[in-house]
Amino acid sequence: MTPALYAFTCGHLTMPFKSFLEGVDGTLKVPVPAYLVVHEKGSVLFDTGLNPHAAHEDDRYRSQVHKSHTFHVTQTELLPARFEEAGLDLGAVTHLVNSHLHFDHAGGNQLAPDVPVLVQGVELDHARAVGAPFGYVAEDFETGQSFRTLSGEHDLFGDGSVVCIPTPGHTPGHQSLKVTTAKGTYVLAGDACYLKQSLDDLHMPRFRHDEEAMLASFHLLRDLRARGATIMYGHDPEFWESVPQAPLRLA
Numbered sequence: 001m002t003p004a005l006y007a008f009t010c011g012h013l014t015m016p017f018k019s020f021l022e023g024v025d026g027t028l029k030v031p032v033p034a035y036l037v038v039h040e041k042g043s044v045l046f047d048t049g050l051n052p053h054a055a056h057e058d059d060r061y062r063s064q065v066h067k068s069h070t071f072h073v074t075q076t077e078l079l080p081a082r083f084e085e086a087g088l089d090l091g092a093v094t095h096l097v098n099s100h101l102h103f104d105h106a107g108g109n110q111l112a113p114d115v116p117v118l119v120q121g122v123e124l125d126h127a128r129a130v131g132a133p134f135g136y137v138a139e140d141f142e143t144g145q146s147f148r149t150l151s152g153e154h155d156l157f158g159d160g161s162v163v164c165i166p167t168p169g170h171t172p173g174h175q176s177l178k179v180t181t182a183k184g185t186y187v188l189a190g191d192a193c194y195l196k197q198s199l200d201d202l203h204m205p206r207f208r209h210d211e212e213a214m215l216a217s218f219h220l221l222r223d224l225r226a227r228g229a230t231i232m233y234g235h236d237p238e239f240w241e242s243v244p245q246a247p248l249r250l251a
């Protein structure tokens, strides 16, 4: 049996356009995605969206995030409400994988408190070293949950269907998730590639931890795309308009 894949848009952020495409003026309102992969041996949450405090217009929480970011999120858009609406069970999640530990990817880790967090070791070290104001909010990921740190590629179930693949550049330990379903291969890119245009034109965002590594990750994603994989761009508003949302299956 191949895994089922569900996608959730858990609110939006407005940010300077140049944060996504260097040199472009104005602002862009982008979706904040999370995913659930249901495999016969376990259920995998890939990224967890925003911290529930972000939906409270809680200045204390929001003040930890750079002031150039505007939050648009309500409780009904966060994972607990989305899971309930879709008839899915957060308590059934067995694996939690973070692409990286920025606030819009690890904010909801606390929603699966008994599940260990799978993250690249260099990412955890980096997040702990730099913290805010570089996109990392300690209360998002220092939840008391245990970490299972990875170093490189990791096949979650040993059958090649759900595989963490390192895609560094945005951050030192960024990873994407490659999911092989009955409908084909999907690469949940996270912030390795924000927009379809980023990949089409190899157009860098303004901020990247390591430009050379990011370019190599772009090429890896392009190769996968050329071989038929669907790339799930991390924050592409146009692309996400056509993504089926849970309870519909993406694949």
Ligand SMILES: [Zn+2]
Pocket (backbone or CB within 6 Å): 102, 104, 105, 191, 234, 235
């Ligand atoms: Zn992001």
